[in-house]
Amino acid sequence: MRTSIATVCLSGGLVEKLHACAAAGFDGVEIMDADLVAAYESPEEVRALCDRLGLGIDLFQPFRDVEGVDEATFADTLRRAEAKLALMQRLGADTVLVCSNAGTATVDDDAVAADQLGRLADLAAPYGVRIAYEALAWGRYVADYRHAWRLVQAADRPNLGTCLDSFHILSRGDDPSAIREIDGRKIYFLQLADAPALDMDLLSWSRHHRLFPGEGDFDLVGFLGHVLAAGYVGPLSLEVFNDTFRQTDVVRTAAHARRSLAWLSDRAGSEVLAHPGAPEAVDFVELAGADLAELDETLDLLGFTFRGRHRSKPVRLWSAGDAHVVLNEQFRAEAPHLAGLGVVVDDAGEAAARAAALGAPPVFRRTFAGEQVLRVVAAPDGTEISFGGAGSSWRDEFTGGADRPGALGAGAVVDHVNLAQPWQDFDEAVLFWTSVLGLSSGASTEVPGPAGLVRSQVMRTDDGTVRIPLNMAPPTSPLPAQHVAVRCGDVVGVARRARERGLRFLPVPANYYDDLDARFGLPAAVLAELRELDLLYDRDADGEFVHFYTPTIGGVFLELVERRGAYDGYGAPNAAVRLAAQRAQRAVG
Numbered sequence: 001m002r003t004s005i006a007t008v009c010l011s012g013g014l015v016e017k018l019h020a021c022a023a024a025g026f027d028g029v030e031i032m033d034a035d036l037v038a039a040y041e042s043p044e045e046v047r048a049l050c051d052r053l054g055l056g057i058d059l060f061q062p063f064r065d066v067e068g069v070d071e072a073t074f075a076d077t078l079r080r081a082e083a084k085l086a087l088m089q090r091l092g093a094d095t096v097l098v099c100s101n102a103g104t105a106t107v108d109d110d111a112v113a114a115d116q117l118g119r120l121a122d123l124a125a126p127y128g129v130r131i132a133y134e135a136l137a138w139g140r141y142v143a144d145y146r147h148a149w150r151l152v153q154a155a156d157r158p159n160l161g162t163c164l165d166s167f168h169i170l171s172r173g174d175d176p177s178a179i180r181e182i183d184g185r186k187i188y189f190l191q192l193a194d195a196p197a198l199d200m201d202l203l204s205w206s207r208h209h210r211l212f213p214g215e216g217d218f219d220l221v222g223f224l225g226h227v228l229a230a231g232y233v234g235p236l237s238l239e240v241f242n243d244t245f246r247q248t249d250v251v252r253t254a255a256h257a258r259r260s261l262a263w264l265s266d267r268a269g270s271e272v273l274a275h276p277g278a279p280e281a282v283d284f285v286e287l288a289g290a291d292l293a294e295l296d297e298t299l300d301l302l303g304f305t306f307r308g309r310h311r312s313k314p315v316r317l318w319s320a321g322d323a324h325v326v327l328n329e330q331f332r333a334e335a336p337h338l339a340g341l342g343v344v345v346d347d348a349g350e351a352a353a354r355a356a357a358l359g360a361p362p363v364f365r366r367t368f369a370g371e372q373v374l375r376v377v378a379a380p381d382g383t384e385i386s387f388g389g390a391g392s393s394w395r396d397e398f399t400g401g402a403d404r405p406g407a408l409g410a411g412a413v414v415d416h417v418n419l420a421q422p423w424q425d426f427d428e429a430v431l432f433w434t435s436v437l438g439l440s441s442g443a444s445t446e447v448p449g450p451a452g453l454v455r456s457q458v459m460r461t462d463d464g465t466v467r468i469p470l471n472m473a474p475p476t477s478p479l480p481a482q483h484v485a486v487r488c489g490d491v492v493g494v495a496r497r498a499r500e501r502g503l504r505f506l507p508v509p510a511n512y513y514d515d516l517d518a519r520f521g522l523p524a525a526v527l528a529e530l531r532e533l534d535l536l537y538d539r540d541a542d543g544e545f546v547h548f549y550t551p552t553i554g555g556v557f558l559e560l561v562e563r564r565g566a567y568d569g570y571g572a573p574n575a576a577v578r579l580a581a582q583r584a585q586r587a588v589g
């Protein structure tokens with residue numbers, strides 16, 4: 001379907017925005033009146049630029065405060081409208097969005113509102129302009145899309161229709177299924193925005209927190225299904241007022257926006273991408289840097305088995321059960337960091353094709369004859385994601401290590417991989433993991449850290465075999481460390497053996513254990529053991545969680561976890577203690 005985007009979604013001046021929209025592959029734009037007013041280019045020049053860029057001007061917007069006013073006010077409204085209609089003619093735009101009156105309305109009478117909308121439409125007719133009437137969620141008398149549609153029907157003009165905006169409908173909790181009863185030819189325009197579920201006033205929520213489809217909590221797939229079922233054939237247009245996107249790089253944000261529509265039209269079945277399905281497992285985690293000796297030592301003390309060196313690269317493999325950690329020293333001047341992640345998928349070729357269709361940049365890795373060629377794409381934060389099949393043979397390229405299981409042994413798996421996100425890329429990352437990897441996003445939480453709030457959102461498969469918590473640091477602090485959590489069956493035993501062999505742990509404050517005692521009333525011996533081994537503990541109705549952390553090495557650390565019963569969380573109550581302990585560790589070390 002045709003794709004469009006409102007210029008309000010992006011940063012920069014109008015000309016920059018238009019270039020970015022074209023580069024991202026949009027077919028058209030909604031030009032915001034305020035963007036045009038602030039531009040030095042004349043309407044004719046903007047029109048010519050759009051022509052040259054291959055962008056249609058699908059909508060001009062908004063025109064406010066029309067219906068439900070007294071006659072003197074309405075006379076002035078028509079005068080204002082005439083000026084904007086003339087402007088639209090110069091722009092070559094044929095549809096204007098009129099949003100429901102949130103400012104000047106004083107007459108709560110549908111007959112008056114319909115009459116005034118009809119007279120505005122009559123004024124627009126000689127200009128060849130269509131009026132798309134939209135119910136703002138906070139409109140004075142008209143806030144419901146069904147009400148707006150009733151007024152459009154009552155006014156009954158050939159150039160008056162409605163504009164549906166997912167935000168205004170879903171934010172109010174209105175049932176979108178009645179969209180199916182609207183005549184699709186009278187849906188003149190469709191604006192799409194997602195949003196996080198927030199409990200706040202509608203106007204502020206709308207003006208600051210909208211997101212691109214796939215990044216929030218609205219069911220846009222279901223919503224679009226209703227609109228398409230009504231027979232709508234116009235553009236899918238993004239109208240996302242968002243404080244972050246207004247200040248991020250315009251080219252990158254436009255591309256990100258376009259990917260959200262590729263995902264949505266795929267999910268809604270109006271376009272079909274390859275569907276490899278969700279990943280089946282984490283195949284490996286890759287840690288990279290110039291000197292990884294400290295990580296070798298840590299993995300050894302934790303009970304991983306050294307599986308050998310790669311036959312042609314400075315790369316080593318450590319394994320424990322199905323948890324495989326690749327240490328890559330090809331990165332000459334860099335501190336240790338989490339560089340990549342391999343996932344097992346049903347069909348690596350299809351997964352890579354889907355990723356490409358969703359605009360994920362491919363990463364080319366040098367391989368030598370006889371080596372497994374991995375399909376790799378970059379996530380928004382630069383983490384390299386490799387797709388491999390279940391029987392993938394890349395591990396055979398490592399030789400010279402041991403075959404026997406280490407102390408950590410069989411049954412160990414990668415439980416989760418925690419990726420730190422720059423604040424401006426967080427929502428794009430949610431879209432990436434949703435669309436490219438087919439993961440679902442959990443609720444967003446906030447952890448109070450010593451340097452500010454850390455927003456955290458878990459991306460996972462439904463069965464929990466792949467879990468990627470994303471963490472967003474406060475904008476002014478450096479990116480937090482990333483970590484790999486390995487799950488085992490006996491974390492106390494692993495901790496004890498590692499402690500005896502000399503592994504340093506992230507030290508946990510004594511006050512934490514006093515608080516644990518107060519919260520859970522654990523048996524004295526259990527509490528003493530947790531305290532002795534710097535173990536963290538959580539419990540909920542489903543089960544228990546016991547875990548510990550290694551100190552941070554460069555930009556990465558390891559966590560060992562044990563899930564007891566059906567515990568499905570990540571020890572969230574302990575996250576603030578961990579962040580404080582890591583800060584204290586940095587201060588001393």
Ligand SMILES: O=C(O)c1ccc(O)c(O)c1
Pocket residue numbers: 061062097099134136165191206207239
């Ligand atoms: O926030 C607003 O005023 C506003 C204006 C035009 C729109 O299409 C909209 O959805 C919101």
Ligand SMILES: [Mg+2]
Pocket residue numbers: 134165191239
């Ligand atoms: Mg709108």
